[in-house]
Amino acid sequence: MIKTIIIDDEPLARMIVKEYLQSYSSEIEIVAECSDGFEGIKAIQQHHPDLIFLDIQMPKINGFEMLELVETPPAVIFTTAFDEYAIKAFENHAVDYLLKPFNKERFDKSLRKWIDNRPAIPTTTNTEALLETAAESPSQQQRIVVKTGGKIKIIPIEDIHYLEAADDYVKIHTHGGAFLKNRTMSYFEKNLDPNQFVRTHRSYILNIQQVTRIDPYEKDSHLCILQSGAQVPVSKAGYVKLKSVLGL
């Protein structure tokens, strides 16, 4: 039996997926219905579904951000009404998606395709690439979603003091403490606003609004003192970049 979860914030949108799934009752079982991403994550951890139907635009965290936080994401059929960025991401990564409103034929086609190819599709690699593309949408550039001790934390970009490389992760230092995110430094360097965030060092990106002082350190290098008192190293090349962004 295939286990599935429907995640959509609109009750009627969940209802229509449920209705279309009735003809599959011998193969597919709906184990949960969720109305936002937080419920979605919990349900996925609890039920380990094979397939989820996932809406993009949802309260607090969108469908992509929810997937980012799931450790082993299941196969996904995305459902969305209209979202240029999401659709661009789907097309770039050849991911199947349903545009609302969709009819039974279209729904059957997607689901059949997935059922027939099931063992052949490795989900995780594709999902990661998809999420990277999806993260380019303007709404997702306003915040970073992290998981900390089973809780989900949404960090508005303005709250970031600085980022620090930490092995395979990036440590995000904020007013409310530090959080780990499994992304690369170059990912953040590319996606954060270059007028606000500067990579001052191979392992550091800092929010220039937090800078209070720049002190000379050893030969050719500097130290940036932040409002929080934190000291961030600045390399020779980083110092040039920092000066040009600060307009010095």
Place this chain on the structure above:
Amino acid sequence: MAKAPLATGKFLLIFLSWWAIWAFLQISLLVGFGLSFSAALTDSLVSNTLVALCCAFISNNMQYYLPKKERYWYILFISLGLSGIILLACKAILVPLLNDKAPSGGAAAFDYAAFFSKSWAVRYDIVFLQVGCMSILSVLWYSSEEEQENRQRRNDAERLSKEAELFKLRQQLAPHFLFNSLNSISALIGSQPEQARKMIQQLSDFLRNNLRKEEQQWVLLSEELQYLELYLDIEKVRFGHRLSTEVSCEAGCMACKLPPMLLQPIVENAIKFGLYDTTDSVCISIKARVEGSYVRIDVQNPFDPETSRPKKGTGFGLTSIQRRLYLLFARPDLLETKVENNLFTTTVKIPQQP
């Protein structure tokens, strides 16, 4: 193309009067110099008619070629040249005509040819002044016409682009809303066909209203609130019990007028902002009241100050409203936003025409 001044009756009359005055003055002058009246009349008529033709020619032709500012010295040369031609023509016509004529009243024969050669410098002066004045007047006339035309064209262009921009700003119907509503209808058709039919009706009314509105026709607040009610009802079907609304309106407001489709995007923004920033149920409140010569409308939605930072001034998709208000009233201060605990308030003030 600017109209030639001589093509209008008023200017033609002035022109002809001037011609008559000049002709009369020249006759008296020539008689004073000893010419017989008939000779003076012929001389005056011929030379002044030539000058008049030349002036008409200048005035007419400057509508096709107007020297630019840095080429104003052309006018001087044209005037000098034309004056010379006129004088030569005068000489060619008048000398053979008047020279051998028998002097009237038995006076001594008057040597007209000698008189003409003696007076040519003065004649040239006068003709040059006349032609020069006409050229300068024509240049001034056509430049000011051109300037006026340019201004008119600029105004027209500005008005058109303003209208186009306003049109575009009004037409931004959220596709997300439309497709999600259609999806809800699709879901209702199976289980609650009556409800589905009702929602189709609401959606059609909403769209029809959306298409019909014209910028210039202000609408009553009461009508706009009815229209808003349609929109809110559709959203309530979509989001179920999560969305509730409170609309309150002072009695005096209902007759107030406002530009069409101004309130709906503000409420849409509040709903989007409220519904997508919290997972709890959301109450949107809309309050209208009269404040001096304005009608003031407050739209309030909850949000989570922990996770979103409303930008200073007007963030959150209100820029297009701000722009529209600016285009309509040339004032940047009619839209304000305020953050209080976990409530976000958008205030819009519409000046009322007395």
